[in-house]
Amino acid sequence: MKKQIILLGIISLMAWSCSKSDEEFLNRPPTTIxxxxxxxxxxxxxxxxxxxxxxxxVDFGTIxxxxxxxxxxxxxxxxxxDYAQFQNSGWGNGDWGTWNYEYIRELNLTxxxxxxxxxxxxxxxxxxxxxxxFLRASYYFEMVKRMGGVPLILEPLTYDFSGDPSxxxxxxxxxxxxxxxxxxxxxxxxxxxxxxxxxxSRATKGAALAMQARAALxxxxxxxxxxxxxxxxxxxxxxxxxxxxxxxxxxxxxxxxEAIINGEAGAYDLYNKKPDLxxxxxxxxxxxENPEAIxxxxxxxxxxxxxxxxxxxxxxxxxxxxxxxxxxxSLQFVQSFELLNGTYAPLAHEVGGDPxxxxxxxxxxxxxxxxxxxxxxxxxxxxxxxxxxxxxGYILSDNTILTGDQRGLKKDIPGGPxxxxxxxxxxxxxxxxxxxxxxxxxRKHQDPNSGSGRRGTQSDVWFMRYRFxxxxxxxxEAxxxxxxxxxxxxxxxxxxxxxxxxVRAGLTVPLTDVDITFDKIAHERYVELAFEGxxxxxxxxxxxxxxxxxxxxxxMGEVTQNIGVATKRETQPYSIWPYxxxxxxxxxxxxxxxxxxxxxxxxxxxxxxxGNYYSEIxxxxxxxxxxxxxxxxx
Amino acid sequence: xxxxxxxxxxxxxxxMTSCSNELDNFDAPSSFLTGSITYNGESINVxxxxxxxxxxxxxxxLTGAIDVAIAQDGSFSSRLFDGKYKLSFVPNxxxxxxxxxxxxxxxxxGNKTMDIEVDPYYMVRNAQITNSGSVINASxxxxxxxxxxxxxxIESARLFVxxxxxxxxxxxxxxxxxxxxISNLSAVTASVDISTVDNTPDKPEPDQNYLFARIGVKxxxxxxxxxxxxxxxxx
Numbered sequence: 001m002k003k004q005i006i007l008l009g010i011i012s013l014m015a016w017s018c019s020k021s022d023e024e025f026l027n028r029p030p031t032t033i034x035x036x037x038x039x040x041x042x043x044x045x046x047x048x049x050x051x052x053x054x055x056x057x058v059d060f061g062t063i064x065x066x067x068x069x070x071x072x073x074x075x076x077x078x079x080x081x082d083y084a085q086f087q088n089s090g091w092g093n094g095d096w097g098t099w100n101y102e103y104i105r106e107l108n109l110t111x112x113x114x115x116x117x118x119x120x121x122x123x124x125x126x127x128x129x130x131x132x133x134f135l136r137a138s139y140y141f142e143m144v145k146r147m148g149g150v151p152l153i154l155e156p157l158t159y160d161f162s163g164d165p166s167x168x169x170x171x172x173x174x175x176x177x178x179x180x181x182x183x184x185x186x187x188x189x190x191x192x193x194x195x196x197x198x199x200x201s202r203a204t205k206g207a208a209l210a211m212q213a214r215a216a217l218x219x220x221x222x223x224x225x226x227x228x229x230x231x232x233x234x235x236x237x238x239x240x241x242x243x244x245x246x247x248x249x250x251x252x253x254x255x256x257x258e259a260i261i262n263g264e265a266g267a268y269d270l271y272n273k274k275p276d277l278x279x280x281x282x283x284x285x286x287x288x289e290n291p292e293a294i295x296x297x298x299x300x301x302x303x304x305x306x307x308x309x310x311x312x313x314x315x316x317x318x319x320x321x322x323x324x325x326x327x328x329x330s331l332q333f334v335q336s337f338e339l340l341n342g343t344y345a346p347l348a349h350e351v352g353g354d355p356x357x358x359x360x361x362x363x364x365x366x367x368x369x370x371x372x373x374x375x376x377x378x379x380x381x382x383x384x385x386x387x388x389x390x391x392x393g394y395i396l397s398d399n400t401i402l403t404g405d406q407r408g409l410k411k412d413i414p415g416g417p418x419x420x421x422x423x424x425x426x427x428x429x430x431x432x433x434x435x436x437x438x439x440x441x442x443r444k445h446q447d448p449n450s451g452s453g454r455r456g457t458q459s460d461v462w463f464m465r466y467r468f469x470x471x472x473x474x475x476x477e478a479x480x481x482x483x484x485x486x487x488x489x490x491x492x493x494x495x496x497x498x499x500x501x502x503v504r505a506g507l508t509v510p511l512t513d514v515d516i517t518f519d520k521i522a523h524e525r526y527v528e529l530a531f532e533g534x535x536x537x538x539x540x541x542x543x544x545x546x547x548x549x550x551x552x553x554x555x556m557g558e559v560t561q562n563i564g565v566a567t568k569r570e571t572q573p574y575s576i577w578p579y580x581x582x583x584x585x586x587x588x589x590x591x592x593x594x595x596x597x598x599x600x601x602x603x604x605x606x607x608x609x610x611g612n613y614y615s616e617i618x619x620x621x622x623x624x625x626x627x628x629x630x631x632x633x634x
Numbered sequence: 635x636x637x638x639x640x641x642x643x644x645x646x647x648x649x650m651t652s653c654s655n656e657l658d659n660f661d662a663p664s665s666f667l668t669g670s671i672t673y674n675g676e677s678i679n680v681x682x683x684x685x686x687x688x689x690x691x692x693x694x695x696l697t698g699a700i701d702v703a704i705a706q707d708g709s710f711s712s713r714l715f716d717g718k719y720k721l722s723f724v725p726n727x728x729x730x731x732x733x734x735x736x737x738x739x740x741x742x743x744g745n746k747t748m749d750i751e752v753d754p755y756y757m758v759r760n761a762q763i764t765n766s767g768s769v770i771n772a773s774x775x776x777x778x779x780x781x782x783x784x785x786x787x788i789e790s791a792r793l794f795v796x797x798x799x800x801x802x803x804x805x806x807x808x809x810x811x812x813x814x815x816i817s818n819l820s821a822v823t824a825s826v827d828i829s830t831v832d833n834t835p836d837k838p839e840p841d842q843n844y845l846f847a848r849i850g851v852k853x854x855x856x857x858x859x860x861x862x863x864x865x866x867x868x869x
Contacts, residue, residue, distance in 0.1 A: 089804055089805055231726040231855065231856075231857065551803065551804060551805065603805070607804070619696075619698045622698075623696045623698065633724065634724065
């Protein structure tokens with residue numbers, strides 16, 4: 001008992017000693033938090049806040065997540081964990097949803113606090129505020145694309161702890177109102193932001209105009225094509241834009257895009273530095289001395305910001321890690337690149353049922369749009385100056401196939417040499433991850449620098465959110481739609497802008513006005529902007545996603561049909577595999593032939609439902625704010 | 635001293651367990667709501683997992699709905715707590731007309747069977763699906779129910795044949811399909827030869843002597859198909 005009393009005494013003594021200690025000890029300034037005054041006292045500190053807001057920019061497709069660029073059956077995913085994507089039948093209603101009002105609040109708070117700062121120069125404050133407004137408009141644009149109209153909150157909201165939060169509940173604006181906000185912010189910001197074509201990763205006049213053109217184009221097409229899916233709309237206009245507004249939106253889009261094209265925002269132009277047009281198109285995405293980039297997310301090796309796109313997608317045979325080759329572009333995508341004379345043609349793998357034999361493995365791809373080899377790593381091409389090894393096996397004289405289930409496996413050829421390689425080190429082997437299971441790898445966004453495929457180094461290729469090529473396409477589409485809506489004088493503009501891109505792609509026969517159709521516009525966007533995160537929104541805003549992804553499997557007969565048609569079914573990626581012909585004495589011995597197939601792992605066919613056009617608003621969000629209406633078909 | 639310590643610990647434990655007992659004293663829901671969606675008492679056949687309605691219990695803080703899926707023969711079954719419910723369809727879901735304000739209120743006390751009358755755009759009548767050898771023939775007539783401002787046209791009709799009793803337009807729901815001739819809505823016909831049709835090259839002729847089939851009708855502007863009853867065919 002005595003012991004206890006002594007212990008109690010010691011404890012109480014200690015407690016007393018603590019509470020009596022000096023105030024200074026406890027009232028030290030925190031070392032992990034900067035106060036508002038400290039942050040907005042110097043330009044550098046304020047810039048770090050804005051840098052954080054830039055870092056939180058929301059992209060649908062981003063180089064940081066290869067899946068986000070490669071979806072909707074434009075490619076097969078050569079990775080064990082991802083085969084299920086091709087065995088299911090569609091997408092969830094909540095997919096692609098974004099509802100980050102925390103980000104909105106911090107953007108609003110930053111605008112307010114920069115405005116209140118006393119230590120910064122006025123022109124510095126104005127510049128910062130313009131940048132944050134650009135980021136805020138960008139995120140509202142991202143939300144309206146995915147969710148339709150959302151509550152438009154333009155100042156930081158604060159709860160007063162009265163127990164009644166209803167004054168913080170805002171209803172959804174109409175879809176048109178959010179697009180109008182994005183367009184009007186861009187209109188205001190283009191004169192507040194610097195007109196500097198060399199500033200790529202921060203907001204500029206060019207970025208504001210490019211955002212305005214894209215937003216107006218999207219709004220215009222929803223107005224024009226929304227009528228084809230009347231159930232994808234809400235009576236309050238939170239989803240759906242009246243058809244009467246199409247003309248005004250397309251006009252805004254064309255004007256904004258032409259402002260960039262005419263050099264009002266600085267010296268932007270198509271990237272055209274390399275004599276080899278395919279190499280040029282690939283370099284467009286990794287060369288940072290680049291007049292085409294308008295607004296990018298930049299990375300720096302050694303600077304603490306890198307990404308693993310090249311690790312995940314480098315050809316497996318020459319990979320710097322034991323992985324790579326995740327994205328395998330589909331046969332449908334590859335064959336959609338036109339011949340140089342501007343006509344569509346399937347890959348000539350057989351004529352009248354007989355296989356075509358090629359001397360070289362890549363001869364089958366000869367004479368196509370230069371963007372094909374710039375976007376896709378074809379069999380017989382190379383990456384980082386090392387050849388890829390994509391071939392599926394031998395076809396023997398009796399038409400049997402001799403192949404292996406391991407990369408570069410060696411076997412004996414019956415009646416031929418012993419212990420020779422019977423399959424490429426890049427496959428294709430069905431079900432073998434990281435091999436080129438469709439016959440192709442992706443080239444776009446891949447970093448040719450040594451070390452880019454190593455986890456210890458990674459890649460700093462930037463991701464272009466807006467580029468001059470897309471601006472040309474946006475201008476062309478807006479001009480075409482305006483001519484469809486009655487202003488026929490705009491059509492030559494569409495022709496001119498498309499031809500600028502097509503000359504860079506090496507196409508020899510220029511388009512004339514009669515060639516410009518909706519399918520032509522859609523095709524040009526499909527091949528030029530593939531794997532840049534924009535295809536999805538094209539399918540949505542033209543209201544053709546439910547036709548293209550209709551839930552039906554693709555038959556062998558139809559896969560090579562209707563090339564260049566915007567509504568061509570794209571529910572499953574197909575493959576085309578090169579084989580070597582082994583038949584000594586036959587004139588075709590040693591030549592290559594091709595076979596089209598659907599991988600056995602592809603058992604599902606994607607169906608895009610009406611409920612997928614606009615993502616579901618989470619039940620928790622609806623519970624918290626009874627003024628919100630649900631999206632259609634949910 | 636030691637005893638006091640143990641007594642304190644034990645009583646604290648007791649207190650804790652008694653609390654948790656108090657909190658978790660709900661019985662599991664025990665009442666069944668069953669029935670079918672009907673038109674004039676006749677079940678409306680829809681695709682599996684394609685159509686649902688929502689139940690809500692007004693008066694609670696959370697407004698989330700209880701989804702009730704409708705089976706392919708139009709029936710539904712849901713196990714619920716007793717109470718007052720509000721039933722509504724999701725707008726534009728299902729091959730029938732839904733009005734956003736169309737709401738049914740009901741009390742649930744014990745098991746309840748309730749058929750829900752809806753206004754379909756069409757009804758499939760006299761569906762006949764038979765086979766002669768490996769050829770499956772189907773015929774039906776389509777009766778337009780909703781006329782006037784809301785009336786809709788038929789976009790297409792297809793015959794679906796599958797190995798399992800789940801037959802619909804999804805990839806898993808059809809092993810064979812054929813587009814029907816809809817030039818005359820009172821005599822819609824379709825036929826498919828399951829031994830030669832090549833639309834599913836990876837699904838050869840089955841090693842079973844029975845199949846299931848039904849006709850699906852796509853109404854313009856309506857996402858979900860309307861079906862006839864599933865018929866078992868003995869080969």
